[in-house]
Amino acid sequence: MSERTALTLACTDDVHLAEVLDRAQLVDGSRVRDVRSSSPLAPSLAERVPTRIPRVPIFAILGGGLGGLAADLIASLTAQADPMITGHMPIVAAPPVGIITYEGIALGAVLATTLGVLIECRLPSSRRNSEVASRVARGELVVTLDVPANAADELSRLAEPITR
Amino acid sequence: MTNDLQERENRLVGRLSLDRFRPGLVVGAGLTGLVALVFFYAWGIQLRDGIGVAGINRPVFWGVYITTFVFWIGISHAGTLISAILRVTGAEWRRPVTRCAEAITLFALSVGGLFPILHMGRAWKVYFMLPIPNSRGLWPNFRSPLMWDAAAITAYIVGSFLYLSLPLIPDMAILRDRSKGWRRRVFGLFALGWQGSAQQWRSLESGIKVMAVVIIPLAVSVHTIVSWDFAMTQVPMWTSTIFGPYFVVGAIYSGIAMLMIAMALLRWGMDLGDYLSDKVFNNLGLLFCAMTLAWGYFTFAEHLTVWYANEVAEARVLWSRFTGKWAGPFWTMVIVNFVIPICVLPFRWGRKPLPTALVSLGVLVGMWLERFLIIVPSLELPRLAYTLGDYTPSSIELMVLIGSVGLFAFFYFAFTMNVPIISVWEVREGWEHENSHSGAAAAAAAPQTDARTPEPAGGGS
């Protein structure tokens, strides 16, 4: 099998990127690894980059469940720990416990979503790649392809290669 | 096309002027900072001398402080409406506005969240309300609407802080890559090493969408719970079942008003007219007008039912508002909160920045008066008429009110000076969507050419 190399190319815009991806697709055994940009890619381009379905909503649901459970327990167990009669209400009154649970679900969901985003995006990260970063900052789209070694030269002519 | 987009981005980042010394912003921060000090000074006097320096008495146990508390929590609904609801409904015009709206939410909550502590008789014992094991063996009472307030506001402030911070990460990366020296390091710290890879974008956007969906019911619940501080009592004209929705509508109304003022000032002060455009003002103005109608509807329904049913204790409070002691503030509120907006906002000329900002100032005054008129007349006229009350705000209370406005403005100035007040990547994404709509068809039709040739003919804007 031919060796594979990682090839990083800087494309000037969407159209340029589409052309590079089209050409790369024609080469047997090439894969798109990643595209870096300063704003999200257009949907038609984004779907050509293999990405996993985000598991963030799962984080949110689990977080909401945990938060709601914790809030429910806090509200109902603390009321029973030192029961004091207040007005006409039972010691564990459903509407207050319900309200605190609701807020707990919201807080848990929000915290878990943030955690999920940070985990999935692998942040905070200390990776530094100033060449790529400054190109992305200039609005270029930096695509990293996994290609067979013999096709690398040909693809390198399409766009400016960056040596990592 | 990229050069065009990049130039537009450069121009936007330039206007945001985060790398330059902006005398206007610094002076603004300084002045509002001084006003904010008045807030702490007044609070200090109150802590030293006792809560009696405020004008509250028996039976008017709540006054300006609780009014201002509800006022600030209400204003915090600006960000949620614009950022979350408009995101969920896919309104593209929201892009330049999301961050300045979310900033209003965060700072309004921060300022408003100080008031429950400030109005307490023994503020230094506020930790009694924390549900942590303690030597007294006591827990807080979750049956109290004030504990619901605590839970809701905590959840909302954490939620809105995170909702502001997540979309800020890519902007921090943009600024990091554009800066040098110590600025680069600071922005780099807050950018958390964001790379802008496709996977990261996908996860981030998923996270933002999830948060937008979670934060909308959270915001609705927060102001509903704040309204239940009143509705859960037996006080005449407080036990109104309509209070939940009424207060939420009022909150969104005052939130949009504050947002309009912030946008008008940013547009004028930082030359952001290309982004906070007439179209944005027009669309927000339409929402504003809808809220005027909604608020007017709820207020009318509230007063009509009390007038018609004529239950003796409630009717007393009603007439105190209509023709009695509070008639002046009441009719002022009606005029600035309903009459003036409804005469200005339905027209196109009314939704330009200056008229809208002026109407918004009136609405903010009117919404503060509305909260005041809900709280004080009812407390002045208790069911056992012998203990009639009389309330006049004291100078300390007014200093706290004005100081809180200064504190909010100071936070906002400080934020604008250090963080992009317009979300650069979202606006850029919006431009790309525009381009792809107009250019995609043309680009797809053009034949595949060598990438080294100049831009294909007939491509994009």
Next chain:
Amino acid sequence: MTRWGMVVDTDRCTGCEACVVACAEENNVQTVGEEEAKKGRAMHWLRIERAVEGTFPEVSVKFRPVMCQQCGEAPCEPVCPVYATYHTDEGLNAMVYSRCVGTRFCANNCPYTVRTFNWFDPEFPEPLDRQLNPDVSVRVDGVMEKCTFCVQRIKEGQRTAKGEDRDVEDGDIQPACASACAAQVFTFGDLEDPESKAAKLSKSPRARHLLADLGTLPGVIYLEDQEWNPGTDVS
């Protein structure tokens, strides 16, 4: 189970306000001074409401002492975020000064407006500090207070009875207002004890609760010939 209650016979009340003074003395209630009283911050736990009927020369005045009604289903209790006020199993609405953080929600929710708040630290200049009752605490600034049915006297009576190895008898415990009243307006006792004077008086045809339609189930019963409608009696 004991339920402490008070029967107040307003037709006997002369409006002399001895009860008000006795209550303030017994319970270390601070005197706020003229300025503060003008602002509506007088601290009296017990007030005498007046209604004037008729015109000169056929004038009559009705008096009604109003104190904390010790409601069975008190609206002030659920709204306190720190449990500074709750219901005891003897039917009293307890007020815990050391727990109160001063949010004043309870006072707003009291339909009888019987709660008072310490707006400033109390001052008992010499020699007034010598008359403070050692059985009762002195509240600080920021704390809510109200009539407790002289709970210190209730506890004292219970302790004495226990020490003498007997039950508390009807008439053993007299709150300050009851013992000061010359017209025997107040009758304090256990409403659950059918033999107690208070329980018997509470069955009188003149017996009524204040603001009964609110459903607060007060522990104070008023004996009035005619109900005053507080809503329209605005002077």
